[in-house]
Amino acid sequence: MARRAIRLDSIEHLPGQTRVAWRRTRLAIPLAALAGIAWPPIIATLLIWPPENWMPGRDIDWRIVLLVLGCVAVPAGLMVIRRERDRRGRPGTRLGIVWRFMLYGGLLAAALQTLVALLMVVIGLVSSSDLLQGIGATETTLLIYGVGGLPIAVLVGVSYALWAGLCAAFIAFVPAPEKVRDRLGLMGETG
Numbered sequence: 001m002a003r004r005a006i007r008l009d010s011i012e013h014l015p016g017q018t019r020v021a022w023r024r025t026r027l028a029i030p031l032a033a034l035a036g037i038a039w040p041p042i043i044a045t046l047l048i049w050p051p052e053n054w055m056p057g058r059d060i061d062w063r064i065v066l067l068v069l070g071c072v073a074v075p076a077g078l079m080v081i082r083r084e085r086d087r088r089g090r091p092g093t094r095l096g097i098v099w100r101f102m103l104y105g106g107l108l109a110a111a112l113q114t115l116v117a118l119l120m121v122v123i124g125l126v127s128s129s130d131l132l133q134g135i136g137a138t139e140t141t142l143l144i145y146g147v148g149g150l151p152i153a154v155l156v157g158v159s160y161a162l163w164a165g166l167c168a169a170f171i172a173f174v175p176a177p178e179k180v181r182d183r184l185g186l187m188g189e190t191g
Contacts, residue, residue: 016095020173022085029078032171036074036164042067066160073108074164077101078172094173098165105161106154113153117145 022028042063051061081100084090091097124137 016098017093019092019176020094020097020169021176022082023172023174028172032168033075033078035167035171036077037067037070039070039160039163041159042070066156069112070160070164073105073161074168077104077161077164078168080104081168092176094169097169097173098162101161101165101168102158103161105164106158108161109153109157110150112157113145113150117142117149120145 046063046067051064053059053061054064077100081091081097084100085092091100120141121138124141125134128134128137
């Protein structure tokens with residue numbers, strides 16, 4: 001039995017590696033942003049278990065907060081992708097677009113969770129009655145919001161960003177036309 005050698009002359013044979021360009025329709029980017037914001041786990045859980053408190057305040061549901069963050073982060077991610085593509089031409093593939101969203105989503109989730117942990121530490125220190133109680137509140141807060149909450153926040157952020165990146169890559173982008181090689185030298189500038 002003869003084995004057939006697999007040759008990868010071009011990386012474009014792998015899934016997600018075809019070159020892409022922005023879709024020309026005006027509704028593609030807003031539609032990609034809306035689809036990216038509507039992460040199915042959030043929408044499904046909001047429909048199945050409606051939150052008790054919809055208004056901002058002390059006991060607002062975390063799903064509402066996540067949805068509001070998505071309303072800001074997904075369009076901002078599309079703007080960052082547009083700016084990066086205008087400057088450097090990258091990311092040029094659907095896989096690259098999804099990876100950028102996942103990277104930025106994970107970093108944003110980690111930064112926001114760290115900020116929440118630091119704010120909770122400050123609140124615990126201010127509300128404590130003496131130094132030892134403040135140190136205990138700081139330790140507990142860092143264990144709960146830092147050590148326990150940070151991995152969960154990053155996991156949720158990357159998952160949300162994966163969905164938003166897939167929506168952006170498949171709704172706002174289309175396969176780019178093939179580049180034409182100038183074999184005869186006729187396409188160059190004439191002096």
